[in-house]
Amino acid sequence: MNVRDFLAMGGYAAYVWPSYAFTALVFTWMVLSARKAHRDALAAARKRFARARSGS
């Protein structure tokens, strides 16, 4: 099987590739947003303790 046939997906290219692309996009968002949520929470905690230290 050559690359062109593979990409053509037997005439279904316009449906198969957008499906996989959208899935990949959403997975990327899920991973990045989950990591960001955790990072932001860590940063917020750090800030809070820094403020408490300087305030006392």
Added chain:
Amino acid sequence: MWLWFHKLGSPPHVYRIAGKITPWFGWIGGILIAAGVFGGLVLAPADYQQGEGFRILYVHAPSAWMSLFTYVVMAVAATIGLIWRMKVAYSVAASCAPIGAAFTAVALVTGSLWGKKMWGTWWEWDARLTSELILLFLYFGYMALRAAYDDQQRADRASAVLAMVGVVNIPIIHYSVVWWNTLHQPASVTKMAAPSIAPAMLVPLILMFFGFNIVFGALLFTRVRGEVLLRERGADWIRELLGKS
């Protein structure tokens, strides 16, 4: 049993354990999905009825499954939170919502692409599609309701009630293809007696199912860690944790 339950309710314990197992889940799940995609796109033969278009199934079916599974996890966690006043359970429930909404979006969009080619329409108000769309709105409603309260406890309780009520939608989605005459085909994999698809087609699908579930675990643990930190703000164990790093 009670010790185990008690530990599950302890935020520092949950934070630490979740941090340890997350990379494992992420990598194993990622590898399974990579293998599943390769198998689904390259190794599996074209379907004799649906041609190459059936390959959409490898991302559609696991996403659709995850959209339901995530909701059940969310509703169960919210119920546990409501009954036992368990804060960690609320953290789990809150963490499920954005992940579940994302899986539902994937299921709807890939299903729509499939539908356009196979049924000739992007959308049809049939039972399966409509109930899945309602699921998306349930996730959005749950998140909006949480965001609407300033008080964490009220947000937890009100959203938990919504999550519990919304559970009725889950069996409706699952059995919609049986109860109503829908455009959507019934499941071909869960027919336990004789799965009606060939092994070369089935194996990548199974890899995808496991991969999606395991990656969901990694995503959930990461979000739960963030939620736990926000809820426990000011706690000594967080001070110690930050002191070390």
